[in-house]
Structure formats: C-alpha cells, structure tokens
Amino acid sequence: MLEIKATESVREGSIFGQISTMDHEQLVVCHDQATGLKALIGIHNTVLGPALGGTRMWPYASEAEAITDVLRLSRGMTFKNALAGLNLGGGKAVLIGNPSLKNEAFLRRFGRFVESLGGRYVTAEDVNMKTSDMEYIAMETRHVTGLPQIKGGAGDPSPVTAFGVYMGMKAGAKKAFGTDSLSGKKIGVQGVGQVGKYLIEYLVKEGAEIIITDIFEDKLKEIANASGATIVDPNVIYDLPMDIYAPCALGATINDQTIERLKCAVIAGGANNQLKDEDKHGKILMEKGIIYAPDFLINAGGVINVGAEYYGDYHKESVFAQTEKIYDTCLGILDKAEKEKIPAQQAAIEAAKARIEAIGRVKLPF
C-alpha cells in the first residue's frame, strides 16, 4: 500500500488528487433526478474483502464537504475492519440532503446503485439512517446488512458499538490511571444518540460521574433523568476539567479550536474521525500526555455485529466476545505507541496496514 496521509484539506477541486492522497480504489457518484438522490460511495480498500461501511445522510454545506467526509469515513473503515480481525475492506456512503428526503423510492434507488457494484461495497446504518431504511435498500440489493430483527437481521448495531467503546475506554483508563475501574471518574459524553445513550448505561453501572451534552435538549433531559448525569452546553464541554472525554457525535471535534482547551487524561469515544488532522492533532495529544484510544479501533463493535449478519453467521455471544477483545487490542496499541514514542493513531494505523499487507500476500495467485 502507498503511504497514506489524511490531511485536513486535501487538494480541493481535484477528485483524483483527493483519492490518491488517501489511496482510495474508487469513488462512485450516484444521481437520480426523480427521487432527488445524490449519493457518494467511497471504496477505500478491498484487499481483505468487500468494502463494508454504513451510509450517512447529512445536509452537507457543499459537495467538497461531502466528498471529504466519504473519503475520510471509508478510509477509517479499512483500518477498523482490519484491526477488528474482519475479512472485510473499507467503504462508506454519504447521502447528501436533509433526512426528510428519505422515502421508499429514494432508498430503493440508492439500493440499486449499491447492487450495481456487484458486492464490492456492502452498506449498513450510520448517522441519520435506521434499520428500517435498510429494509428498503434490501428490496434492491443483497449487499446490505444491519436489518431489523423482525426481518431476520441482527437489528441496531449501536449497543455493540457502545460496548466496544466502553472496552476501549477501560483500556485507556488502565493506561492513564493504572486501573480500568471507571468508578468515580468524571466522564464527558458528547452526543447522546444511539452510541452515546448505550455507553452511558455502562458508565452508570460502573459509578462514573457523567457529564452530557447534545444539540437536542429533549434527548438530554430524558437521559439525565434516567442516569443522573449533569447536562452542559455543547460549547462548554471542551473547557471542563474531566478524566475522560468521550466524543460520540460527529467527527473532527479534536481540532485547532478545541485541542488546547481539552483538560482530560483520556479520550475514548464512538465518533468516527475524531481527529480533524490525524498527523497534527494526534501528535499534539501525545505531547500533551493525553491518552487517545483511536476511534476506529474502539468503535468497531457495530461493524463486528453487521459483518456477522452479512456473512449469515450471527451469534450474539460471539459478537460480544469478539468486541470485548477491543480492550486487549487497545492496550496493545497504547503500549506500542508509548514504546515507540509515536501517536496512538499512528500505531493503530501501522498495525492495521501490517495485517492488510500480510493477508494481501497470502491472497497472491498460485
């Protein structure tokens, strides 16, 4: 594989510039006038298997923003799937527009595009996409997973994602505090959506002191009532002293504007692509002595779940057992980073690439 760098601003305006900078195989542009579908499918790497990754729907401010998002997200899936030990490559899709655009025809048209790729890309849920949306997509393609249980699927993967994040958080705590107990630890959860709300359940059971924030006040009140968490303003979370910061909303929250404000010992959360510039911000976190549990390593529970469903080999216990291994993998990566004096993100990417390269050699023709 080429040496890859995900920079904050890849060469804007040049599609090939961007996909070569991040070493993608394919970027698919899908359009349908009748339904208003505007979709991008990013296939980063298929050495380990079909590129599996969810579809996100978002009202992107520009096409450039959507392209950058799909490229960063699909690249992250390559490393996530490799480190989780899955025989899956990395891909992701984004649907441009307000989620209210979604209807049966819109989703089925998207399913036709997924089908046209012949299994090189397998879709599932991401932000603003639900198991019920997968049902419509499944009417047009077999290459979809994350279906509702009543339709023979494994249902919402978020509880498994949250369990993996919890495992990664405990590994980060072990490294930072010498114990993986979260009892009494002050933990800030940013985003109380699907992943955040299930993560909070684990933190409550451990007796952590929880701070929560979200842009939707109703969700916050409901979760605060159930968990005893303290609500804070979304802009204030970066300035509060806390033991662990758990980003569980959208990506790039660790950036030039926030990184100097963070007063935590550990960062461990479910959001994809937390570092806006992975080289620069990964290095600054290391210099500040903040333990960073790489996002794509610790949020792999969801893809472990939907991957098992896709291969028709779904057993809840084994999915949770595989996800539990995130604790050991994360500790191993944090140790490697410390020993080699490199950022944890870099250590994790190196480990993922090593597996892709080794298995790629196994697959050479006879």
Ligand SMILES: NC(=O)C1=CN([C@@H]2O[C@H](COP(=O)(O)OP(=O)(O)OC[C@H]3O[C@@H](n4cnc5c(N)ncnc54)[C@H](O)[C@@H]3O)[C@@H](O)[C@H]2O)C=CC1
């Ligand atoms: N659901 C899953 O199984 C997986 C999710 N992820 C990632 O985890 C993250 C969260 O995913 P979900 O929980 O499924 O999405 P979600 O849409 O259910 O939850 C995200 C929450 O973040 C909140 N939010 C958005 N912007 C915010 C801001 N500026 N400040 C505070 N809160 C904000 C939203 O209001 C929402 O409640 C995403 O980055 C997703 O890609 C990664 C792996 C699997």
Ligand SMILES: O=C(O)CCC(=O)C(=O)O
């Ligand atoms: O969890 C899912 O639904 C699929 C995997 C994925 O897209 C992710 O891990 O970001």
